[in-house]
Amino acid sequence: MNKRRANHCEAYVSHGLGLFTDLYELTMVQAYFEQGMRGEAVFSLFSRALPQRRNFLVACGLDTLLDDLEAFHFDDGDIEYLASLDRFSPAFLDWLRDFRFTGTVYAVPEGTPVFADEPLLEIVAPLPQAQLIETLVMNQMQLQTVLASKAQRMAAAAAGRRVLDFGARRMHGFDAALKAARAFHVAGIAATSNVLAGRVWGVPVAGTMAHSYVQAHDDEREALRAFAQTFPDTVVLVDTYDTLAGVRKVVDLVRSGEARIGAVRLDSGDLLELARASRHLLDAAGLQHVGIVASGGLDEDRIAELVAADAPIGGFGVGSSMGVSDDAPNLDIAYKLCEYDGRGRLKLSSGKPVLPGRKQVFRSLRDGRAVGDVIARADESLAGEPLLHPVMRDGRRLHTPADLDALRTHAQESIARLPDAVQALEAAEPGYPVSVSAALREHQQQVAERIRAGQ
Amino acid sequence: MNKRRANHCEAYVSHGLGLFTDLYELTMVQAYFEQGMRGEAVFSLFSRALPQRRNFLVACGLDTLLDDLEAFHFDDGDIEYLASLDRFSPAFLDWLRDFRFTGTVYAVPEGTPVFADEPLLEIVAPLPQAQLIETLVMNQMQLQTVLASKAQRMAAAAAGRRVLDFGARRMHGFDAALKAARAFHVAGIAATSNVLAGRVWGVPVAGTMAHSYVQAHDDEREALRAFAQTFPDTVVLVDTYDTLAGVRKVVDLVRSGEARIGAVRLDSGDLLELARASRHLLDAAGLQHVGIVASGGLDEDRIAELVAADAPIGGFGVGSSMGVSDDAPNLDIAYKLCEYDGRGRLKLSSGKPVLPGRKQVFRSLRDGRAVGDVIARADESLAGEPLLHPVMRDGRRLHTPADLDALRTHAQESIARLPDAVQALEAAEPGYPVSVSAALREHQQQVAERIRAGQ
Structure with a gap:
């Protein structure tokens, strides 16, 4: 063969x-x-x-x-x-x-x-x-x-700001990357960079530009101008050489009327400091409408820190950590x-x-909040919502x-x-309370006894 | 759409x-x-x-x-x-x-x-x-x-004993599981349980039996006998109820001539102690030819410990840790x-x-051992093997x-x-020595200077 x-x-x-x-x-x-x-x-x-x-x-x-x-x-x-x-x-x-x-x-x-x-x-x-x-x-x-479980943590940490899935390149193969984009979207992630997932699942697709685009041009300002000409109001990457110098070029391009730019993306360095300094430069130039997107090694803890510090960041691009649920x-x-x-x-x-x-799980609510689950035999009828x-x-x-x-x-x-x-x-x-119903516990004991007796 | x-x-x-x-x-x-x-x-x-x-x-x-x-x-x-x-x-x-x-x-x-x-x-x-x-x-x-990098560690830890890939169920999707079996085999893993990988790559396939097989029978001894009748000299799982009692049933089945069994598999508990006790039971019954395979939460460290302790285990079945390279x-x-x-x-x-x-990597050997790499420009001709x-x-x-x-x-x-x-x-x-050639370093500096001058 x-x-x-x-x-x-x-x-x-x-x-x-x-x-x-x-x-x-x-x-x-x-x-x-x-x-x-x-x-x-x-x-x-x-x-x-x-x-x-x-x-x-x-x-x-x-x-x-x-x-x-x-x-x-x-x-x-x-x-x-x-x-x-x-x-x-x-x-x-x-x-x-x-x-x-x-x-x-x-x-x-x-x-x-x-x-x-x-x-x-x-x-x-x-x-x-x-x-x-x-x-x-x-x-x-x-x-x-x-x-989905990992992505939900990212969305929770972002507290309403947009989280974008940029992780396909570091996920485990085609199938993982395709289904990840679906699971992430279910769990609260706004959009994915994975175009196949856009076609297959209808997940919104999003993306900016890579360093290679800037590098391929001999001049960073010209690179940003050309990209914004093809895609007006897009997000441009500003950290290829010097982040704040990159932001100044954006300011210059927008104020001179050469380009319309929706947001800048920061992908390295101290994201909090750079976001604040970038916001300052943009605001000082009257460009309050130009947003800031951050990426680069982000996980739920880093996002939570940035949100807690009230970083002027409107969206987070997340890759590896979410893509493989690294922890x-x-x-x-x-x-x-x-x-x-x-x-x-x-x-x-x-x-x-x-x-x-066969089993059922009953989730009890009080005042609209879940207060505990009971794992029961499938034929039991207990209080709470069957899952x-x-x-x-x-x-x-x-x-x-x-x-x-x-x-x-x-x-x-x-x-x-x-x-x-x-x-x-x-x-x-303590964690969320989950108990086993008396009937299921009794059944478990009976089965265990039957097995012990039979061996 | x-x-x-x-x-x-x-x-x-x-x-x-x-x-x-x-x-x-x-x-x-x-x-x-x-x-x-x-x-x-x-x-x-x-x-x-x-x-x-x-x-x-x-x-x-x-x-x-x-x-x-x-x-x-x-x-x-x-x-x-x-x-x-x-x-x-x-x-x-x-x-x-x-x-x-x-x-x-x-x-x-x-x-x-x-x-x-x-x-x-x-x-x-x-x-x-x-x-x-x-x-x-x-x-x-x-x-x-x-x-492949993770699997190589498993193979190294096993020091010549067989390592088997049992991880498809906890890998990230179809593509990962299929390609994992290939990568593992390249890196020294003996065989895979993933049958699709057997067909697609020709990787040897291996497998034993699951607890469900034993559970589905009312009697463990009968379960083991029936399985060995269909597959003589196979590996049977003995820890569904009580590991050493399971081994005693194997001894009894083999000695009575009711079954031919190649090895027992231990999948829970203290694998070192259970392997020693199982070996003792088997040897005492004259069943030196019946081997022992271990599985259950194994990673390279646990395998290395078992090997260092000279555990009487001939093969290791590895799942999740290798399957996602969990660390x-x-x-x-x-x-x-x-x-x-x-x-x-x-x-x-x-x-x-x-x-x-464009670059080349030259690996220098001395007395048949690699002593250092140099990352160079592609047109350089340095000592060592180009990779x-x-x-x-x-x-x-x-x-x-x-x-x-x-x-x-x-x-x-x-x-x-x-x-x-x-x-x-x-x-x-220190780690393995890798350096950058003088010519590549100089080129890097020239490019950096050109870019700084141009921005």
């Missing part, structure tokens, strides 16, 4: 996503297949703990996941590759050839804040199906949830079997508890995709309902 | 990658277009600094990037979307419609260790072309270089204009120096893709030539 001529760009599509799975999913499913274990299973996706300095996560990724579950299949080349591994039986490979996901999915809406142990989604399907999609479900839900690039996310064939299931492995059976809703039945999504603007609004409103300390950047002490 | 019905799975392919760019690349290129600035540019890709606790990076990602550069174009839908933004002129959009990359690329071979400021690649092309591909080049080269998920990577129209270019922004002009080689001309790759095994060998050999302290997990003090 030619090792790499299978086109990597097309791998996601032509391979039908079926091979985007860990090998052990396929080996386990063949074992289930041979043992006739096709009973109904319930799997739960949840985060065992929140990352440090995170008081909640912003659930994200459901919409694209549902599309992927509808599309998930194995093509002829996939089957041929699997056959070449000499591990799988012809009967099993035939079964894979016809594989389609026909299960039911319950999920919290995208943009909803969730806490440790709370299911982001639960999947009810024949065991082999629910098993095979594990890698896909975890990879995609974690990606967008990690990124918490992954979650302790788990996709765990919690019921099979009508019986609750769990593990007894140290430090990795599982809540058995998990059916979103897919028989392998078909139940709703057309939610409008991104509606998801943004939902995220903003449901985060605003959290206690103030939970909305803060620092860890809340 | 329907905001999301453009299929996100197909976005990478059908859109021809052209829109995988930051908006400012397109606005700058339209400005270049209108000003007739189509002279030859040189851009250099390098990391300004190494992450903490990294003594070098492992260059990776070139092969897939060259494919992407050959494929890069704008399709009709891309042009239509760009037109809808009301920023671009019809003449410019027509020019984009015919866009193809026709430049020359010089690069260090994949698997080569590189240091701060050393170009991983340099691109020589008409300015608009070299500018438009910036986002693609940075995103793809950073992704694979970050991941350094991104690089301070930059793609900078260093020459345009025959003149060296740089920035004077604080803390972000650029070395002007940058032409890999693409006129937009066409010069070589068929390198065999992954050859890249693995190259990586292993060139890393083994580094000083011992540089190969260690801890930061070497």
Whole structure:
């Protein structure tokens, strides 16, 4: 076999996503297949703990996941590759050839804040199906949830000023960059520099200019003039050589009528001092209408500092820190079997508890503010708003995709309902109260006892 | 426009990658277009600094990037979307419609260790072309270089024991997971659980079983027996309920002749203690041939500890830490204009120096060991091995893709030539010596003076 001529760009599509799975999913499913274990299973996706300095996560990724579950299949080349591994039986490979996901999915809406142990989604399907999609479900839900959760912190720190996603170049690949722009927008980021995300998701696109543009001209003033001529009222970068000298050139160009400029961008140095000095120069020249945008190594703490110091900055361009969620690039996310064939299931492995059976999360509000969640059995009816809703039945999504603007609004409103300390950047002490219902706790104990007795 | 019905799975392919760019690349290129600035540019890709606790990076990602550069174009839908933004002129959009990359690329071979400021690649092309591909080049080269660099540390820590990539579920999306498996293999990881990577890259695939398999059975012993019946000599997971009780069931199954089992996997608890106790149980039963594999929250430090303690573990399954390079998920990577129209270019922004002009890196060896690098002008002939080689001309790759095994060998050999302290997990003090040639330093000063005089 030619090792790499299978086109990597097309791998996601032509391979039908079926091979985007860990090998052990396929080996386990063949074992289930041979043992006739096709009973109904319930799997739960949840985060065992929140990352440090995170008081909640912003659930994200459901919409694209549902599309992927509808599309998930194995093509002829996939089957041929699997056959070449000499591990799988012809009967099993035939079964894979016809594989389609026909299960039911319950999920919290995208943009909803969730806490440790709370299911982001639960999947009810024949065991082999629910098993095979594990890698896909975890990879995609974690990606967008990690990124939305980080982005929400940027938006919160900016306290109403615009935050722009400039991070595609330092994200992890095409898929991450494309879905990041969507997750960021849901979480409150105003726009993205990623043009593909503009086309695919309709996220507003934004951008300024790079140092290379200024460098390529022999004269900085001429570079700024030429750019503003092509794009009147644009944002120009002023720190290529000397930031304040750059601002003076902008002043000169605008006052002489040679250019219309919307804002200057600062990308290095002490952003607070430079923003103040730039504002002073612009104001002194009567250019109150020319704004200031800052970028360069920004994260939520730096943005919060600048906002607290009342820096005259109207927008923040954020790259690497948000793009990979640098302080918490992954979650302790788990996709765990919690019921099979009508019986609750769990593990007894140290430090990795599982809540058995299908579940619901009830969020209680008081005076319009969330005061606590209860994780309960799915058939309980407790006070509060239930967070998990059916979103897919028989392998078909139940709703057309939610409008991104509606998801943004939902995220903003449901985060605003959290206690103030939970909305803060620092860890809340104590954190948001999440408890397990008496009935679920009792069920967990019963299952644990049954397992201990059986071993 | 329907905001999301453009299929996100197909976005990478059908859109021809052209829109995988930051908006400012397109606005700058339209400005270049209108000003007739189509002279030859040189851009250099390098990391300004190494992450903490990294003594070098492992260059990776070139092969897939060259494919992407050959494929890069704008399709009709891309042009239509760009037109809808009301920023671009019809003449410019027509020019984009015919866009193809026709430049020359010089690069260090994949698997080569590189240091701060050393170009991983340099691109020589008409300015608009070299500018438009910036986002693609940075995103793809950073992704694979970050991941290969982290994986190399895992392999080094394991000191010859096998390291397996189990991380797809916690990586950032499809593209990251697929390319990670390739980068990891180049950097010394033995195999991956990612089946798609097996098909696309020919990376060996490996896998065991999950807790869910055991949980789905009412009896753990029966679960292990059934799995080993389908897959004789496989690896079985023993920590679902009680690790050592699980090992005793394995002993019982093997000794009774009911199952052939290759190894047990430990995935929780104190791995050193459990490995020793498991080894003791297995050996006492005469099962010296049954191995032990460990997983669960492993990183290079934990692996090094286990190896130093001579833990009886034959292989390590690694997930999240390697999968996102959790201690350094991104690089301070930059793609900078260093020459345009025959003149060296740089920035004077604080803390972000650029070395002007096309460059070469010479690595000096003494007694078969690397003793220092010199970053020089491309036309210099200094002592040592030149690291940058032409890999693409006129937009066409010069070589068929390198065999992954050859890249693995190259990586292993060139890393083994580094000083011992540089190969260690801890930061070497002083680090590996990298200097700038007198001629390049002089050129840098001349360019800086020319720019200062001109502003």
